[in-house]
Amino acid sequence: MTADASAITFENVNYSAEDIHILKSITGSVPEGKITTLVGPSGAGKTTLFKLCNGLQSPDSGNIFVKGKQIDHYEPVELRRSVGIALQKATMISGSVRENLELPLKLQESELAVDRAKELLNMVGLDDTFLQKKTKDLSGGQRQKLSIARTLVNRPDILLLDEITSSLDSVSRQDIEELIIKINNQNGTTILWITHNLQQALSIGDYTWVMMDGEVVETGESSFLRNPQNDRVKQFVRGEIE
Numbered sequence: 001m002t003a004d005a006s007a008i009t010f011e012n013v014n015y016s017a018e019d020i021h022i023l024k025s026i027t028g029s030v031p032e033g034k035i036t037t038l039v040g041p042s043g044a045g046k047t048t049l050f051k052l053c054n055g056l057q058s059p060d061s062g063n064i065f066v067k068g069k070q071i072d073h074y075e076p077v078e079l080r081r082s083v084g085i086a087l088q089k090a091t092m093i094s095g096s097v098r099e100n101l102e103l104p105l106k107l108q109e110s111e112l113a114v115d116r117a118k119e120l121l122n123m124v125g126l127d128d129t130f131l132q133k134k135t136k137d138l139s140g141g142q143r144q145k146l147s148i149a150r151t152l153v154n155r156p157d158i159l160l161l162d163e164i165t166s167s168l169d170s171v172s173r174q175d176i177e178e179l180i181i182k183i184n185n186q187n188g189t190t191i192l193w194i195t196h197n198l199q200q201a202l203s204i205g206d207y208t209w210v211m212m213d214g215e216v217v218e219t220g221e222s223s224f225l226r227n228p229q230n231d232r233v234k235q236f237v238r239g240e241i242e
């Protein structure tokens with residue numbers, strides 16, 4: 001991997017819905033194999049940007065490249081294997097942990113081997129006994145770990161995380177943070193993580209993007225959050241803009 005290798009590149013990307021210009025000329029690159037955190041006020045367009053990366057929505061104009069390939073040249077299944085997404089609300093089907101883990105492969109008319117299921121659970125800090133547990137009996141932290149394990153079934157190169165620790169207690173939040181760092185270190189997985197927690201962005205992110213009003217207004221190594229140059233970002237970091 002070269003020093004400037006990019007997992008995702010945006011070139012002048014625009015997106016509107018219901019006559020609202022949600023993303024405005026987004027340009028920038030997400031470094032391969034690194035953790036990039038995405039922060040900004042509510043309504044800044046962060047989740048919409050994720051949906052474009054995963055092919056759930058398409059831009060009105062501009063180009064998005066995933067691993068150097070234009071995103072609309074991917075088959076949808078191929079794209080979602082390469083770019084996994086885990087959301088704040090870990091949606092589960094009723095049934096067992098194994099049934100939920102297997103869901104991405106069921107959609108591809110395939111099955112998940114027991115050994116692979118155990119490996120995935122162990123990867124996220126859950127032991128083998130969880131396979132037969134009902135998802136309704138899991139704690140919030142356990143559900144989030146299962147959600148991440150399910151996202152890892154397809155061995156994605158890029159992992160999109162949308163506020164995945166915002167509803168967790170501090171112990172569960174720390175568990176998830178350590179898990180994501182481990183996945184990044186061991187697998188070289190590129191992580192793009194939306195968080196409202198600036199301390200988390202500082203401590204977890206190699207790089208950070210600040211989005212406001214549908215624009216990327218400042219980027220750099222995450223340490224810039226301690227002393228941002230943009231006046232609006234200064235206000236946001238001080239808590240004056242929510």
